[in-house]
Amino acid sequence: MVRIREWEPATASDAEIDAWLRVYNAAIAADVPGEPPWRRDRLRDYLSAAMPIERRAAWIAEDHGELIGYVGENLLGYDMAGTAVIELFTEPAHRRRGVGGELLVAAARHAAAHDRDLISTEIVEGTPTVDFYAAHGFRPTVVEESSLLSLSTVDWEQVAAKSNRIGAGYHIEHFPDGPPETLLASYADAKLILRHTPVADVEWHAGFEASRIRDSLRTLRARGLRPYVTVAIHTASGEVAGLTELVVPAHRPDRADQYDTIVVPEHRGYGLGLTMKARLLLALRTAEPQVETVQTWQPVGDEQMLRVNAELGFRPHRRWYDYEAPVSAVIESRRTA
Ligand SMILES: CC(C)(COP(=O)(O)OP(=O)(O)OC[C@H]1O[C@@H](n2cnc3c(N)ncnc32)[C@H](O)[C@@H]1OP(=O)(O)O)[C@@H](O)C(=O)NCCC(=O)NCCS
Structure with missing residues (x-):
């Protein structure tokens, strides 16, 4: 049985942080093979610290107690105070079971409760994220290209x-x-x-x-x-x-x-x-x-x-998109799904 619950990386057990890392690295290997895997060093700090004017929240999906998905949300401050930025991934072996959608809606409801109008995320061209976010009312706003420099060739x-x-x-x-x-x-x-x-x-x-x-x-x-x-x-x-x-x-x-x-x-x-x-x-x-x-x-x-x-010596690498949707449209997309 899949259960979604709010998660605080600052106070999570070491085992949970390890599980997060395992699932994140599995997602990298499946979606953007060749990218360097992440390590445990300062990971808890990375997931929990925020700008004083921002606020982070997170949810995990567990299947029989095993972490299979995560969404982190950052309620931005300053002139971006109407926006919530999310990062969402699910374990490759557990996809197309509705887990990503459940996590997304948890983040969207929280954003709505904190008077956010927009929900935004960054995605990489050619990954399953493109169809997933399109299915939930997101549209591309900014397009950027990344380039990579391999220092051994410099x-x-x-x-x-x-x-x-x-x-x-x-x-x-x-x-x-x-x-x-x-x-x-x-x-x-x-x-x-x-x-x-x-x-x-x-x-x-x-x-x-x-x-x-x-x-x-x-x-x-x-x-x-x-x-x-x-x-x-x-x-x-x-x-x-x-x-x-x-x-x-x-x-x-x-x-x-x-x-x-x-x-x-x-x-x-x-x-x-x-x-x-x-x-x-x-x-x-x-x-x-x-x-x-x-x-x-x-x-x-x-x-x-x-x-x-x-x-x-930088060489073109990937295309990245900012995808954005009204919070209300994301919540609505789950009602009609
Ligand atoms: C995008 C992602 C979160 C979706 O998770 P999920 O648990 O599979 O999502 P859901 O099962 O809730 O999918 C909901 C809907 O989104 C759409 N969708 C999701 N994945 C899709 C895919 N690969 N192709 C087409 N449509 C897709 C479908 O409409 C799907 O509904 P359906 O299964 O009834 O057709 C997941 O694929 C993922 O983690 N991707 C990688 C994230 C990432 O950033 N990776 C790079 C660095 S880690």
Whole structure:
């Protein structure tokens, strides 16, 4: 008999965390073969820590006491306060039994109870998630492409040369563990650019200020995600002209994820994007020698970013979609199922 119950990773038994990891890795192996499996390191922290303004909840599905599915929900804050983001998976041997749908509706009801209008998730092209979410009223909003760099194929001399090609009037600084307090306001201003960047006709729903960056760095660390940041400084003003961010998760230390890369519009055309990314790769190689691949994302059609990535050896990998549905439509889809 399948039972759905609310689950708190912060207080769950070690055996439950182990079971979560087993099922998650089985899903990876079935849906995105070749992806590095996750490890136990800091997994509990990863699943439970949240931004102060956000709230996490989770449910598991159990069949005769055995964990066979999970949904985690994050009730977002700031200007995304109407949205609940979910991550959902079921054990491959237990699919098409309605378990995914039950977990989804548990998350949707909770979202409705907390006055959320939208439920959103990130999915990978070519996985069963596409049909599952379409069947529950979800539609794609944002499309992105990921690219992968295999560090064993990198020509490090070339990367070192690229890391020095920078226009006069700029210099590069690298910050393991995130930017210092003195740069936070200027860093936050640079991130505001993303808010106005159209992606697949949809504005990025991001809003940034120094306190949010501070909270976000604290949360990354609390979740076992080690941040590295390289910035380009406009020397005369001392302002952040560009930034690139990368994170190494404790639970998957062989694969680094690149987060935002931004060059402020008036500082474009001076080679800052390539230089910053090259400098970050060099630093990563020394600080995290176990990293085998780096994953980066760019909006479909962002030719400039694609060129920078290709020049460093990144190769196109997968397509990712943000899927979104009104919470009411998700609840309704189960009534009519
Ligand atoms: C998407 C997922 C959660 C669905 O779980 P599930 O328990 O099989 O879902 P349900 O049985 O509730 O399916 C409900 C409906 O969704 C649709 N659906 C689900 N899987 C489908 C598939 N593979 N093909 C077509 N339709 C599908 C169907 O309409 C289905 O109803 P039906 O079985 O009566 O036809 C599951 O396939 C999964 O975990 N996928 C991988 C998640 C992931 O992110 N992986 C990558 C990293 S781990």
